[in-house]
Amino acid sequence: MGTKKQAIYRTDVLPHRMNAGKERQVWALLHAWRSAAVLQAREQWRLVFQTGYPSKRHNVSRTGYDVLGTSYGQMVRWQVVGQIESYLSNRANDYRELVNGSSLSSEVKHQLHFVNRWQAWFKPEALTMKDGTEIPAEVRKLARVLFRHLLHRHRKPDMSKVGMIVDQRCIAVAPSRKATAYPLWARISTLTKGKPIEVPLASYKHFEQRQGKRALSVQVIERDGELAFGVMTDVADAFTASREAYRPRCEAVALDLGLKTLFATDQGDLLGRNWLERLQEHDRRITKLARHRQKSGLKVRSSRYKSYVASLRGFIRSEVGRILNRLVETHAPAEIVIERLNFQNQALSKRLNRILSRFGKNEVMRKLKDLEQRFGIATIEVNPAYSSQEDSVCGYIDKRNRPRQEAFICRWCGGQRHADVNAARNLLARRSGKTTDSRRPKQAILEALVRQFNERFTRLKGGATDPRLSNPYFRDWKAQVMLTGDC
Ligand SMILES: [Zn+2]
Secondary structure, eight states: OOOOOOOEEEEEEEBBOOOOOHHHHHHHHHHHHHHHHHHHHHHHHHHHHHHHHOOOSOOOOTTTTTGHHHHHHHHHHHHHHHHHHHHHHHHHHHHHHHHTOOOOHHHHHHHHHHHHHHTTTTTSOOOOOOSSOOOOOOHHHHHHHHHHHHHSOOOOOOOOGGEEEEEEETTEEEEEEEEOOEEEEEEEEEHHHHHEEEEEEEEOOOHHHSSSSSEEEEEEEEETTTTEEEEEEEEEHHHHHHHHOOOOSSSEEEEEEEESSSETTTTTTTOOOOOOHHHHHHHHHHHHHHHHHHHOOSSSSOOOHHHHHHHHHHHHHHHHHHHHHHHHHHHHHHHHEOOOOOOOOOOOOOOHHHHHHHHHHHHHHOOOOHHHHOOOOEEEOOOOTTTBBBBBTOOOOOOGSSSSTTTEEEEOOOOOOEEEHHHHHHHHHHHHHHHOOOOOOOHHHHHHHHHHHHHHSSOOGHHHHHOGGGGGGGGHHHHHHHHHHHH
């Protein structure tokens, strides 16, 4: 009671329909915003090196900054400070892990953590801990070196490309009062004082159906070279309601990252059927452009290249979203079981595999997080080692159980099913298994699975035709059988 619930924002990006004159004014504003952000960041970083912290109160007045006026100027400052704060907090986490993982004495670790907690990496003055001990100069120097090393390894936020986060002082989005083709209008202040403009916005069904409280701030961003408006909605209350209304119909559904389809489930669904073909289309387009640019001696990452990669990412995001939404509709699970997602696929180029490894997993995790917030569906990660070679019915594990990519035919019991569905069933079974803890090394898992199988089937099956005799996974077992002549 009385505690303020934390907001959960979702942003819907809406295209505008303004004329060229208005568009020029918004571009001018965005450019001024970005130059101010670059200047502001320079000042704020100077402050960080002096005091350890950026400051929302710190102002700079310089040409190129004043043109924005007081309100916009302050918004830029808050945005820059927010970004630097979150960057620093990530580096402070890296620092903590680095110190914890080091072989330094516990006393030095303790002192280094103290410096980190107070963000005093660059502080020139002496530092005294709570118990009165002063942190030695060499430890402070070590902290400084460590933190500088981390700053060099991670790119600082680039302010020259930021979008604007405009608050209610300078922007208001409202439904159209007159009957027009545009359901929404944004009224935004320009660089000319007292001369705001009205921007018609296009809408989507998706956005209109989004329940929650519209935030008063609006993002004005550049997307693929065009201006767009990101309207944020606080969905916290709506999510609480949908979580309470959610009635699971089964305990868990397991997902296996398929070769040709995006996901297979233990229930036998193959979801995202054109997945591989669509990826291959993106692959061809990206690879062709990269090759062309390399041949012409240009660097690969052009704006066209980036837009191709962005469109691949958009495809993945919308596919993952669509498919997981459908999964929830059809099965309504209390939990979703997944493997440690590895998007590597031999049917794709090295380049595309590299790109996928950069954000494939993130897109899935993002959606799963969304489902958790929205419906309270928990995600459980299990170890996928050998799950593609193990028969989900009898437990026999053999490389030869996979004669062709999508076929699973058990060499022990003859059972046949789709390989990805079989793998998903194994993942489901591993949800509660201790032998397949997600941190255990592959080899340990193989040994455990083989042992379990041999405990169930102690006798040779069909004499010399027992598939274990020609299966390298069972080499030790075979040696023992030969030794004891237990045939
Ligand atoms: Zn079998």
